[in-house]
Amino acid sequence: MTATDRYPQTLAPAPDGPPVPPSPVRHPWLVVTTREIMVKLTDKSFVISTVVTLAMIAASVIIGSVVGNRSSDFTVGTSQAEAAVVAEASTEVVTEGGDTLELTEFDSEDALRTAVLDGDVDAGLVAGDDGWVLLGGTEVDTDLAAALTTAVSESVLAANAEAAGTTLDELTAGSTVTTEYLDPDADRGALAFVVGFVFAFLFYMAAIVFGMTIANSVLEEKQNRVVEILATAIPIRQLLYGKVLGNSLLAFAQILLYCVVGLTAVNLTGLAGDIGWILSASGWFIAFFVVGFTALAAVWAVLGSLASRSEDLQSNTGPIITVIMVALFVGLFAEGIWLDVASFVPVVSSVAMPIRMLAGDVAPWQGIVSLALTAVAAYGLLRLGERIYQRAVMQGGTALTWRQALKLQA
Amino acid sequence: MRQTDATLEVRGLTRRFGEKVAVDDVSFTVEPGRMTGFVGANGAGKTSTMRMIMGVLQIHGGDVIWDGRPITPADRSRFGYMPEERGLYPKQGILDQLCYLGQLRGMSRGDAAKEATRLLERFGLADRVKDKLESLSLGNQQRVQITASLLHGPTALILDEPFSGLDPVAVDSMVDLLRDRLRQGVPVLFSSHQLDLVDRLCDSLVVLSDGKVMAAGDANDLRNAGPTRYRIVTAPDAGWLRDVPGVTVLDVDGPRAVLELAEGTREPLLKRAADRGLTEFAPIVPSLSEIYREVTR
Numbered sequence: 015m016t017a018t019d020r021y022p023q024t025l026a027p028a029p030d031g032p033p034v035p036p037s038p039v040r041h042p043w044l045v046v047t048t049r050e051i052m053v054k055l056t057d058k059s060f061v062i063s064t065v066v067t068l069a070m071i072a073a074s075v076i077i078g079s080v081v082g083n084r085s086s087d088f089t090v091g092t093s094q095a096e097a098a099v100v101a102e103a104s105t106e107v108v109t110e111g112g113d114t115l116e117l118t119e120f121d122s123e124d125a126l127r128t129a130v131l132d133g134d135v136d137a138g139l140v141a142g143d144d145g146w147v148l149l150g151g152t153e154v155d156t157d158l159a160a161a162l163t164t165a166v167s168e169s170v171l172a173a174n175a176e177a178a179g180t181t182l183d184e185l186t187a188g189s190t191v192t193t194e195y196l197d198p199d200a201d202r203g204a205l206a207f208v209v210g211f212v213f214a215f216l217f218y219m220a221a222i223v224f225g226m227t228i229a230n231s232v233l234e235e236k237q238n239r240v241v242e243i244l245a246t247a248i249p250i251r252q253l254l255y256g257k258v259l260g261n262s263l264l265a266f267a268q269i270l271l272y273c274v275v276g277l278t279a280v281n282l283t284g285l286a287g288d289i290g291w292i293l294s295a296s297g298w299f300i301a302f303f304v305v306g307f308t309a310l311a312a313v314w315a316v317l318g319s320l321a322s323r324s325e326d327l328q329s330n331t332g333p334i335i336t337v338i339m340v341a342l343f344v345g346l347f348a349e350g351i352w353l354d355v356a357s358f359v360p361v362v363s364s365v366a367m368p369i370r371m372l373a374g375d376v377a378p379w380q381g382i383v384s385l386a387l388t389a390v391a392a393y394g395l396l397r398l399g400e401r402i403y404q405r406a407v408m409q410g411g412t413a414l415t416w417r418q419a420l421k422l423q424a
Numbered sequence: 425m426r427q428t429d430a431t432l433e434v435r436g437l438t439r440r441f442g443e444k445v446a447v448d449d450v451s452f453t454v455e456p457g458r459m460t461g462f463v464g465a466n467g468a469g470k471t472s473t474m475r476m477i478m479g480v481l482q483i484h485g486g487d488v489i490w491d492g493r494p495i496t497p498a499d500r501s502r503f504g505y506m507p508e509e510r511g512l513y514p515k516q517g518i519l520d521q522l523c524y525l526g527q528l529r530g531m532s533r534g535d536a537a538k539e540a541t542r543l544l545e546r547f548g549l550a551d552r553v554k555d556k557l558e559s560l561s562l563g564n565q566q567r568v569q570i571t572a573s574l575l576h577g578p579t580a581l582i583l584d585e586p587f588s589g590l591d592p593v594a595v596d597s598m599v600d601l602l603r604d605r606l607r608q609g610v611p612v613l614f615s616s617h618q619l620d621l622v623d624r625l626c627d628s629l630v631v632l633s634d635g636k637v638m639a640a641g642d643a644n645d646l647r648n649a650g651p652t653r654y655r656i657v658t659a660p661d662a663g664w665l666r667d668v669p670g671v672t673v674l675d676v677d678g679p680r681a682v683l684e685l686a687e688g689t690r691e692p693l694l695k696r697a698a699d700r701g702l703t704e705f706a707p708i709v710p711s712l713s714e715i716y717r718e719v720t721r
Contacts, residue, residue, distance in 0.1 A: 038501045039530040049524050239511030246478045246505045247528040249497065408480060
């Protein structure tokens with residue numbers, strides 16, 4: 015027999031009288047979840063910080079691509095015909111690098127030196143008796159200097175070769191070095207580290223921000239005794255489920271939003287040619303994040319219920335913040351066997367496993383096993399949290415320890 | 425129109441805190457449609473009893489019976505409860521949080537909003553519905569708290585000190601709202617320190633002292649339980665009454681006296697008094713506060 019059979023459905027209130035008592039709500043956790051989400055979405059500081067973070071993600075990707083692709087327009091002055099020829103020869107090298115080179119001829123070396131000093135040209139090239147001189151103001155761009163130096167040495171080598179009765183090609187035959195990548199993914203290296211850093215940091219941020227939200231929301235109800243009214247309306251563990259679910263969904267949605275905006279920006283700016291591998295690691299990261307965060311959420315809720323004032327939260331959240339920091343640092347610095355082990359430790363694995371996946375091939379079963387371990391831990395922590403939360407949240411007065419709370423009577 | 429007709433009964437309810445027995449074998453009934461006052465000194469066990477009825481404090485002994493069977497969480501969910509330590513969300517809008525509480529009790533958001541608005545209007549808070557709770561004065565916060573307990577059309581009302589902190593106008597609005605519920609057959613249990621208010625409002629009374637029930641029952645029965653006393657005025661002096669057989673004089677003050685009469689002495693006494701300048705003769709109905717003082721002495 016369901017609740018609906020026993021109780022009449024809610025009727026509209028009579029115009030001058032109170033409503034007929036409604037039947038008990040069927041999914042109390044859903045009502046709680048909805049409230050948790052609505053309160054957060056109408057919280058100005060939360061909305062603003064999310065928008066600012068999104069803007070920062072997009073901006074950093076765009077700035078990164080602009081800095082990486084910036085081109086320079088160089089001007090080089092000469093006062094000798096032979097120098098002009100060599101400078102002309104360097105144009106090809108400079109253009110290959112995406113920059114441009116403009117040549118200016120001066121009547122005398124003095125005029126050239128003045129132009130360099132005044133900044134009219136970026137550099138001057140002068141052929142001396144013992145070699146060549148590159149004139150610069152305070153500095154010469156390293157790319158430009160390298161291009162000019164190469165052109166000079168090629169020109170001199172060619173001249174010397176001719177004098178020795180051979181050619182430059184003969185002299186340099188067989189001296190080319192070609193790099194062959196044995197692991198074609200190796201060039202991901204730097205980008206993988208950056209993406210891994212982003213994963214680790216997002217987890218760290220969200221775990222603490224939304225964790226504190228849960229703890230504060232529990233404490234608010236305890237401190238203001240709303241929980242006393244809520245407990246008469248619905249089973250108290252439904253309140254816990256609703257809070258954990260509501261905040262996990264919010265954290266999940268926020269991370270998803272960050273990832274989508276970040277990856278779209280990366281794709282649009284062409285910073286990474288092929289983002290398929292980042293996408294798949296991101297998918298794993300989000301899956302791990304959800305399960306890992308749920309495991310932590312129950313603990314955060316318990317911490318909120320043990321506190322009696324917000325000051326208590328600052329002291330009793332130390333251990334959980336340590337665990338989250340460990341996850342962050344393991345993700346950033348652990349290598350080899352340590353990283354492999356970490357990728358199977360619940361919560362820490364939320365960062366470590368996606369990072370392993372970024373770095374190279376990890377068999378999917380490893381990801382699934384690690385995810386399952388975290389899910390088991392999440393379930394265990396939720397059940398334990400439920401027991402403590404139900405007792406502690408009704409207990410006013412002083413802050414409690416886990417041990418005290420477990421001994422309490424309901 | 426009576427929607428409910430269930431009795432709330434407490435049988436042998438007991439609660440200990442450590443060694444101390446805070447509620448000791450407490451039994452009473454709250455009849456449908458009757459306002460039952462719950463009085464007792466601080467620490468007498470009123471709040472603990474109410475919290476056990478509402479299921480937020482574990483019961484160490486005894487039962488709470490609703491409509492003839494042990495109470496269930498679903499029953500409690502339909503009660504209206506006002507805890508001693510008031511509590512709502514300080515940083516949330518009034519209407520918003522009332523809707524939430526209504527939804528938790530199974531109302532649709534629309535119905536909850538409609539009913540909350542109606543009740544807030546009766547408390548003169550119609551223009552504050554969007555305000556955050558913490559921006560209201562304490563008295564107005566109290567009205568919101570009352571609204572929270574009445575919102576879902578409760579089947580019973582358990583109100584811990586509902587009138588404390590209310591001005592007389594608010595007390596009247598609150599009493600009006602409670603009378604609406606009483607007419608529908610809802611049993612109401614309320615505790616109060618304001619004995620004059622209890623005297624004025626309640627139909628039944630439960631007096632608690634040191635965790636034990638000292639008196640319980642219909643208010644009029646309790647008022648008439650003791651030997652009836654009479655007030656008599658005979659000018660110029662009432663001293664002569666001391667010599668009348670069968671009359672116990674409790675107090676004399678000039679022409680006024682307070683008496684208790686043995687059976688069959690009333691008629692002869694009145695005849696004699698008529699010759700002695702009788703101007704007033706009436707039974708004294710003790711106030712509930714006097715009964716309270718009597719039984720908890």
